[in-house]
Amino acid sequence: NNLFTGNNSPGEGNTSVGRFLSRLFNFGTRGNAAAKGILHPGSSGPITPGPGMSNAQVPSAQSAFEFWKGKGASDAGAASMVGQMLGESGGDPASRQPGGAGHGLYQWDAFRAARILEVTGINVYTASADEQHRAAYLEMTLGLDAGAARAWEKIKGAGDTSTAVTAGVEDFERSKNQGSDINKRVGYANDAMSRFGTSSTGSSELERTLHLMP
DSSP, rough: OOOOOOOOTTTTTTHHHHHHTTTTOOOOOOOOOOOOOOOOOTTOOOOOOOOOGGGGGGHHHHHHHHHHHHHHHHHHHHHHHHHHHHHHHHHHHHBBBSSSSSSSTTTTTHHHHHHHHHHHHOOTTOHHHHHHHHHHHHHHTSSSSSHHHHHHHHHTTTTSSSHHHHIIIIIOOOOOOHHHHHHHHHHHHHHHHHHHHHSSHHHHOOHHHHHOOO
C-alpha cells in the first residue's frame, strides 16, 4: 500500500495538467525510514530482509535488473530497483493501488506522472514495462523530481542492497511504512543479486562481518 507521493519542491511539475490531476488525490506525508541489520542515515533500526520473489516474477525482475545495469548501476543498485518494482507493483506494469493514486511498475502518483508525460512523452499509466523503466530513469536523471535525483546518486554506485534500497524508499518512493517496506524490498533485492548478479549475496561487508562474529 505504498505510492510515490510526489513531494516535489515548489515549482517542480507545476503544470496545468499536474495541478489538475493532483487535485484528484490526497498526497500523504512520509516519515523517516525504519530498517534492520545495519543502521543507515535516516533509519531508526536494523534491517530484516523479507522473502524473495516468486517464480512468476523472475522474468520481469530479470528484465528490470538488466535495464538498470545497462544504465550504469552497480549490481546492488540494479537489484535494489528490482526490489523497488516488486515491492510496489509485483512487476505488473498495469498495477493500480486499490483505492489510491499509485499506478504502474513504480506506482507513480498523478503529479509525478504528469511531469514525466510533459517532459518525456511517456504516459506511465499506459506504457509498457520497458518504457516505464525508462521513465523512472529519466525522472531520476533529468531533474524531474528532486527526491528521485537524490536516490539515483545513492543507488547507482551502491555496494550493498541495504544502502541502495534504503535510498530508494526514503528518496524515490517516500513511502509511509518505510521500515517494513525496506525489509520487503531488501528481500527481493537480495534474491535478484543471487539470481542475476555477479556476487552471491546482497549483504554489506558490515552485515557479513556481524553475522560471522560469535
